[in-house]
Amino acid sequence: EVQLVESGGGLVQPGGSLRLSCAASGFTFGTYSMNWVRQAPGKGLEWVSYIGGRGDTMHYADSVKGRFTISRDNAKSSIFLQMNNLRAEDTAIYYCARHYAHDYWGQGTLVTVSS
Amino acid sequence: EMTLTQSPAFMLATPGDKVNISCKVSQDIDDDMNWFRQKPGEAPVFIIQEATTLVPGIPPRFSGSGYGTDFTLTINNIESEDAAYYFCLQHDNFPYSFGQGTKLEIK
Numbered sequence: 231e232v233q234l235v236e237s238g239g240g241l242v243q244p245g246g247s248l249r250l251s252c253a254a255s256g257f258t259f260g261t262y263s264m265n266w267v268r269q270a271p272g273k274g275l276e277w278v279s280y281i282g283g284r285g286d287t288m289h290y291a292d293s294v295k296g297r298f299t300i301s302r303d304n305a306k307s308s309i310f311l312q313m314n315n316l317r318a319e320d321t322a323i324y325y326c327a328r329h330y331a332h333d334y335w336g337q338g339t340l341v342t343v344s345s
Numbered sequence: 346e347m348t349l350t351q352s353p354a355f356m357l358a359t360p361g362d363k364v365n366i367s368c369k370v371s372q373d374i375d376d377d378m379n380w381f382r383q384k385p386g387e388a389p390v391f392i393i394q395e396a397t398t399l400v401p402g403i404p405p406r407f408s409g410s411g412y413g414t415d416f417t418l419t420i421n422n423i424e425s426e427d428a429a430y431y432f433c434l435q436h437d438n439f440p441y442s443f444g445q446g447t448k449l450e451i452k
Contacts, residue, residue: 289439335388
């Protein structure tokens with residue numbers, strides 16, 4: 231059974247940093263690309279970032295480019311999202327999703343940026 | 346950067362109705378369109394892949410159509426459990442992008 235479990239969310243002040251993790255199980259992790267998607271309170275879905283299966287290809291939404299960095303550790307079946315210089319508008323539930331198809335999703339981790 | 350226009354933003358349906366949700370893309374994306382359903386407090390669920398293929402385990406009253414720039418999610422014989430938000434996603438070009446969402450309520 232495919233499982234994705236996010237962690238690392240919390241309350242952070244504007245300008246602060248946070249590192250999210252997504253632990254995967256139930257599939258051959260290194261053969262799948264992965265994504266981060268976020269959802270601000272009461273809003274729709276926003277694609278944030280993509281990383282290829284080998285970790286050598288990354289893409290970002292313009293809204294986070296230069297501030298967020300996606301990475302992965304295939305030995306630990308995990309992806310990460312390093313978020314720097316956080317803004318109030320980054321407040322959202324952050325989901326990891328498998329593959330370009332986004333076929334499986336975790337339950338999300340809440341990031342709140344507020345002073 | 347392409348734009349997705351999803352409509353309508355809100356729909357009110359009666360059990361047994363047929364509903365259509367539209368997603369229009371500013372550039373040709375072949376069939377690189379997926380659809381998702383999300384209920385309050387839950388993660389999105391994958392329901393249609395590559396524009397027309399029903400994901401295993403999803404009831405056959407759901408179907409997808411379209412190619413290129415115009416796509417439609419159709420729900421036949423609506424049931425009360427179909428009340429949810431529905432989103433489209435284009436995965437043809439980066440940055441990937443979601444539609445704005447459609448809130449479907451059932452009377």
